[in-house]
Amino acid sequence: xxxxxxxxxxxxxxxxxxxxxxxxxxxxxxxxxxxxxxxxxxxxxxxxxxxxxxxxxxxxxxxxxxxxxxxxxxxxxxxxxxxxxxxxxxxxxxxxxxxxxxxxxxxxxxxxxxxxxxxxxxxxxxxxxxxxxxxxxxxxxxxxxxxxxxxxxxxxxxxxxxxxxxxxxxxxxxxxxxxxxxxxxxxxxxxxxxxxxxxxxxxxxxxxxxxxxxxxxxxxxxxxxxxxxxxxxxxxxxxxxxxxxxxxxxxxxxxxxxxxxxxxxxxxxxxxxxxxxxxxxxxxxxxxxxxxxxxxxxxxxxxxxxxxxxxxxxxxxxxxxxxxxxxxxxxxxxxxxxxxxxxxxxxxxxxxxxxxxxxxxxxxxxxxxxxxxxxxxxxxxxxxxxxxxxxxxxxxxxxxxxxxxxxxxxxxxxxxxxxxxxxxxxxxxxxxxxxxxxxxxxxxxxxxxxxxxxxxxxxxxxxxxxxxxxxxxxxxxxxxxxxxxxxxxxxxxxxxxxxxxxxxxxxxxxxxxxxxxxxxxxxxxxxxxxxxxxxxxxxxxxxxxxxxxxxxxxxxxxxxxxxxxxxxxxxxxxxxxxxxxxxxxxxxxxxxxxxxxxxxxxxxxxxxxxxxxxxxxxxxxxxxxxxxxxxxxxxxxxxxxxxxxxx
Numbered sequence: 262x263x264x265x266x267x268x269x270x271x272x273x274x275x276x277x278x279x280x281x282x283x284x285x286x287x288x289x290x291x292x293x294x295x296x297x298x299x300x301x302x303x304x305x306x307x308x309x310x311x312x313x314x315x316x317x318x319x320x321x322x323x324x325x326x327x328x329x330x331x332x333x334x335x336x337x338x339x340x341x342x343x344x345x346x347x348x349x350x351x352x353x354x355x356x357x358x359x360x361x362x363x364x365x366x367x368x369x370x371x372x373x374x375x376x377x378x379x380x381x382x383x384x385x386x387x388x389x390x391x392x393x394x395x396x397x398x399x400x401x402x403x404x405x406x407x408x409x410x411x412x413x414x415x416x417x418x419x420x421x422x423x424x425x426x427x428x429x430x431x432x433x434x435x436x437x438x439x440x441x442x443x444x445x446x447x448x449x450x451x452x453x454x455x456x457x458x459x460x461x462x463x464x465x466x467x468x469x470x471x472x473x474x475x476x477x478x479x480x481x482x483x484x485x486x487x488x489x490x491x492x493x494x495x496x497x498x499x500x501x502x503x504x505x506x507x508x509x510x511x512x513x514x515x516x517x518x519x520x521x522x523x524x525x526x527x528x529x530x531x532x533x534x535x536x537x538x539x540x541x542x543x544x545x546x547x548x549x550x551x552x553x554x555x556x557x558x559x560x561x562x563x564x565x566x567x568x569x570x571x572x573x574x575x576x577x578x579x580x581x582x583x584x585x586x587x588x589x590x591x592x593x594x595x596x597x598x599x600x601x602x603x604x605x606x607x608x609x610x611x612x613x614x615x616x617x618x619x620x621x622x623x624x625x626x627x628x629x630x631x632x633x634x635x636x637x638x639x640x641x642x643x644x645x646x647x648x649x650x651x652x653x654x655x656x657x658x659x660x661x662x663x664x665x666x667x668x669x670x671x672x673x674x675x676x677x678x679x680x681x682x683x684x685x686x687x688x689x690x691x692x693x694x695x696x697x698x699x700x701x702x703x704x705x706x707x708x709x710x711x712x713x714x715x716x717x718x719x720x721x722x723x724x725x726x727x728x729x730x731x732x733x734x735x736x737x738x739x740x741x742x743x744x745x746x747x748x749x750x751x752x753x754x755x756x757x758x759x760x761x762x763x764x765x766x767x768x769x770x771x772x773x774x775x776x777x778x779x780x781x782x783x784x785x786x787x788x789x790x791x792x793x794x795x796x797x798x799x800x801x802x803x804x805x806x807x808x809x810x811x812x813x814x815x816x817x818x819x820x821x822x823x824x825x826x827x828x829x830x831x832x833x834x835x836x837x838x839x840x841x842x843x844x845x846x847x848x849x850x851x852x853x854x855x856x857x858x859x860x861x862x863x864x865x866x867x868x869x870x871x872x873x874x875x876x877x878x879x880x881x882x883x884x885x886x887x888x889x890x891x892x893x894x895x896x897x898x899x900x901x902x903x904x905x906x907x908x
Contacts, residue, residue: 812888
């Protein structure tokens with residue numbers, strides 16, 4: 262289509278309503294590699310309209326109160342082993358059909374995932390520095406495949422001995438795509454192997470969450486410019502907004518005018534459903550009213566026809582299609598999802614946006630393949646954000662002076678996978694136009710003691726739709742919020758470019774607006790708003806019970822305002838040699854003190870893996886930020902901290 266015809270087509274398109282929105286297996290902490298931010302290596306920056314200015318952190322040396330640094334250990338509490346078979350397989354097992362079922366089987370994982378190299382995201386993949394980094398990633402993948410081979414041989418022999426055929430293996434997780442007939446007897450035989458953690462269907466019938474809202478005409482209070490303003494992204498421009506971002510969704514309409522420009526914002530556009538391990542399928546494009554195109558629009562749309570619809574970032578977006586339609590019904594392809602995670606890690610995507618929700622009951626915190634892949638992607642160095650889900654039953658908060666429909670105290674509801682995973686940021690949402698909480702958003706506490714959501718971002722936003730190349734739609738639910746989160750976390754990683762993903766998570770909690778202690782509910786750390794005119798510092802430490810860290814903070818004589826501090830820590834689930842799934846939950850507290858005996862602010866939440874405090878103003882002088890651990894299930898816990906202030 263010529264340029265004039267494309268413009269004419271754009272003008273001719275109406276602003277149409279659409280209906281589209283859409284736990285951790287490792288035996289030990291990943292070793293600190295040359296690409297991972299080391300312990301006790303603080304970083305700091307000041308950010309304003311002039312850009313990012315590196316600073317010296319305004320604190321002295323750490324003080325450990327008693328004890329000595331110990332090596333992080335793992336957890337020791339048993340989960341419900343009945344969760345080893347996905348509930349969607351019940352009918353197939355009861356039917357005892359002699360025809361093979363296509364399944365995903367996950368086995369106990371003994372391989373540590375190393376940190377992958379950080380690319381230079383401001384340069385294309387063909388730049389020499391990135392060619393080198395991608396070659397290093399290829400070498401790491403080959404090494405992981407080699408390390409898994411021995412276990413693959415034993416697991417394959419077990420599967421074949423029961424009449425199964427291995428169709429595909431993976432390097433990010435210890436799992437197989439398998440064809441095998443199912444029956445109660447066959448299932449019992451499979452579960453007799455303690456190494457077998459999980460049996461799942463190849464695909465799950467699961468409609469991407471729908472939302473129908475009239476977007477209006479002309480300028481609109483739900484345009485992306487409003488969302489970028491609410492989260493503070495409007496203050497930033499390239500290269501801060503440049504990143505490599507992976508999107509696992511329904512595919513994208515790459516010819517859409519909001520996604521088709523120069524330089525390209527779409528990188529890889531791959532079909533992981535039909536394309537085998539390398540996602541080389543022939544249909545990588547969005548289907549029907551799928552929402553991958555909308556997710557891509559929120560993350561990286563061009564400013565067409567004006568800047569009101571520009572996405573959160575100028576990033577390079579890689580699309581991995583993991584959903585497909587069959588008989589007018591959506592299906593999430595589990596194997597395709599693992600393939601997508603693998604390629605995003607191998608391709609060095611710095612943020613992975615996981616737009617999928619396997620709705621198992623929260624009482625069943627299983628180590629499924631999608632959850633495992635998401636957690637291992639974090640271990641490899643990727644930020645992972647995922648939608649909490651849209652099965653909520655009410656919420657309790659409204660902005661001052663705003664009456665929000667449905668904003669009544671609700672009850673906890675099922676969380677999506679992988680949002681419920683322990684190394685993934687689970688995303689909640691709030692209405693972009695009015696700021697109201699979303700009654701349909703899922704919020705809950707996982708069985709192993711973590712609150713979800715972690716943070717909230719806006720939803721019901723106008724962006725690209727999939728009806729034609731100039732379609733606009735109102736994109737809602739936690740899916741839209743997760744797309745916003747992908748853009749926001751990409752910016753946070755660029756503000757502190759030498760960090761590993763845990764530090765980006767801590768900065769995300771710091772950018773929230775709620776203060777602890779936290780309670781189960783729809784807010785988590787609250788509405789995320791990026792830093793501006795702020796002095797920010799960050800690091801990670803190792804904390805043991807009875808051995809807290811104390812960070813002396815020196816506040817200028819003129820004082821400081823809007824002081825905030827936050828911590829986030831990665832917990833882990835694993836499978837023991839006897840087949841039991843174990844988990845840990847550690848209780849870490851955060852306190853700001855102006856003397857050894859007096860606390861100014863503290864956040865001491867029992868559930869959850871984050872704390873956040875805020876103080877309106879501090880006078881000049883020395884303060885202490887204390888990070889302390891209650892008796893925990895591990896000898897030591899890695900904790901990421903960050904703090905910010907204005908002066």
